[in-house]
Amino acid sequence: MSDADTRPPSADPLALDRRTGLPDALRVLAEQYPREVWDTHANLTQLSRFWLDRHLMFRKMQSTLIADTETWLGGSMADEAWMARLYRIANMQLSELHGHHHIEDDHYFPRLRRLDHRLERGFDLLDADHHTLEAGLTDMAAAANAVFRSADGGPVTTRDAAEVLHASLERFNRFLDRHLGDEEEIVVPVLLDHPEAGLG
Numbered sequence: 197m198s199d200a201d202t203r204p205p206s207a208d209p210l211a212l213d214r215r216t217g218l219p220d221a222l223r224v225l226a227e228q229y230p231r232e233v234w235d236t237h238a239n240l241t242q243l244s245r246f247w248l249d250r251h252l253m254f255r256k257m258q259s260t261l262i263a264d265t266e267t268w269l270g271g272s273m274a275d276e277a278w279m280a281r282l283y284r285i286a287n288m289q290l291s292e293l294h295g296h297h298h299i300e301d302d303h304y305f306p307r308l309r310r311l312d313h314r315l316e317r318g319f320d321l322l323d324a325d326h327h328t329l330e331a332g333l334t335d336m337a338a339a340a341n342a343v344f345r346s347a348d349g350g351p352v353t354t355r356d357a358a359e360v361l362h363a364s365l366e367r368f369n370r371f372l373d374r375h376l377g378d379e380e381e382i383v384v385p386v387l388l389d390h391p392e393a394g395l396g
Contacts, residue, residue, distance in 0.1 A: 224314055
């Protein structure tokens with residue numbers, strides 16, 4: 197089992213590995229702009245829609261990685277087909293998420309946090325989430341690489357490596373889903389409330 201799987205949970209109840217949603221204090225704008233109104237809101241711009249579509253893409257890629265691994269473990273996908281898809285989709289997920297986090301941390305979040313001081317703690321949370329997710333991506337990459345090494349006669353069987361990979365994918369999926377949902381409930385309402393910021 198990897199180090200990322202054996203780390204004790206954080207003591208912070210709002211850390212990504214512990215929280216089940218945002219506290220009320222960070223949902224002040226989400227209550228004003230609930231998810232149900234986003235698609236039809238006049239202030240939701242093309243950039244905001246693109247950003248939400250990227251989040252949907254990350255969710256779909258992670259679900260595909262899990263489903264493919266389960267299909268292979270169930271004996272319904274050939275080794276070559278599974279590994280080819282794993283290599284392609286996992287590389288894309290890692291690359292796209294790395295880039296997405298850097299753009300948010302370096303460009304968008306510093307500007308967004310100044311728009312509503314009530315949500316500054318929320319952006320601190322999202323920044324901390326990114327560090328947790330980066331560790332999860334490293335863990336997933338190591339687990340995927342172990343699968344590829346097993347196919348070349350490594351010390352671990354491919355089935356054992358696939359089971360470790362599946363656990364890593366599932367764990368990361370829980371964190372990713374929690375983070376994306378919470379990030380959307382912080383960022384989108386800010387953008388809807390401040391169309392003049394030119395970031396949405």
